[in-house]
Amino acid sequence: MTIHATASVDASVTMADDVVIGPWCVVGPGVALAEGVELRGHVVVERDTIVGPRTVIHPFAVVGGDPQHMGYKGETVRLEIGADNVIREHATLNRGTPQGHGVTRIGSNNLLMTGAHVGHDCVVGDNVVMANNATLGGHAVVGDKVFLGGLCAVHQNGRVGEGAMVGGLSAVTRDVIPFGSVWGNHARLHGLNLVGLKRRGYGKADLRRLLGAYREMFEGEGAFADRLDAAEGEYADLPEIMRIIAFIREDSRRPLCLPER
Numbered sequence: 001m002t003i004h005a006t007a008s009v010d011a012s013v014t015m016a017d018d019v020v021i022g023p024w025c026v027v028g029p030g031v032a033l034a035e036g037v038e039l040r041g042h043v044v045v046e047r048d049t050i051v052g053p054r055t056v057i058h059p060f061a062v063v064g065g066d067p068q069h070m071g072y073k074g075e076t077v078r079l080e081i082g083a084d085n086v087i088r089e090h091a092t093l094n095r096g097t098p099q100g101h102g103v104t105r106i107g108s109n110n111l112l113m114t115g116a117h118v119g120h121d122c123v124v125g126d127n128v129v130m131a132n133n134a135t136l137g138g139h140a141v142v143g144d145k146v147f148l149g150g151l152c153a154v155h156q157n158g159r160v161g162e163g164a165m166v167g168g169l170s171a172v173t174r175d176v177i178p179f180g181s182v183w184g185n186h187a188r189l190h191g192l193n194l195v196g197l198k199r200r201g202y203g204k205a206d207l208r209r210l211l212g213a214y215r216e217m218f219e220g221e222g223a224f225a226d227r228l229d230a231a232e233g234e235y236a237d238l239p240e241i242m243r244i245i246a247f248i249r250e251d252s253r254r255p256l257c258l259p260e261r
Helices: 194-199 204-218 224-234 239-250
Strands: 049-051 062-065 078-081 092-094 103-106 180-183 188-192
Touching: 049 062, 062 078, 078 092, 092 103, 188 194, 188 204, 194 204, 204 224, 204 239, 224 239
Parallel strands: 049 078, 062 092, 078 103
Antiparallel strands: 180 188
16 A cells, blocks of 8 residues: 555554555545545545545545534444545535434446535435536435536435436436436426437437337326326336336325426
């Protein structure tokens, strides 16, 4: 391992043999740094945090900070970060709260750009991009392969389904369906994330069927619940549509981002 002479590393920290800790870093108690982790310099890993393999954290990021929650009284809570993440300058990732899960979880292969914020008790999946200053309120859940545009904010307890795209400057106060594309203040649903679907290898025929199902669910006539039932029967062979329907029904009490009608 390589630890710069100016770094401060608590005696309780566990780390792999090839960890690199740059100048003026501070690594607090209860931290575990896996193989290939690199703290570039001026990084703070406050406490009780697991940083997964090959994750790189850039200068002035603060990782594992106390939850920003009025009820937090110093209890032991955690942050868990997966493998192969890039956490850029000034990003802030808070630990969980006893009132929530007690842990904030970040998956693998994510890019958290400058100033990104992950609040307490959030769950972030894999292959997520949070552009500059994108913000997650406490308890937010973000699925795999989501793109969060610059300066957007997801309200506390909000859900963003897998494969969705949130436009820059959007205020997301309602749940975003998987593969949805939302933007605006407050954010509204404007269709499917076609760019993301094409990048994942979906062809024209697949996209036409997905768009057809989307239009029947969100732009058709009749009660929304009836449209969901109809789509569930007609498009049972499309796993993406089934995941959208399951996402909606998973917590029917929460409001959804919907198109303007």
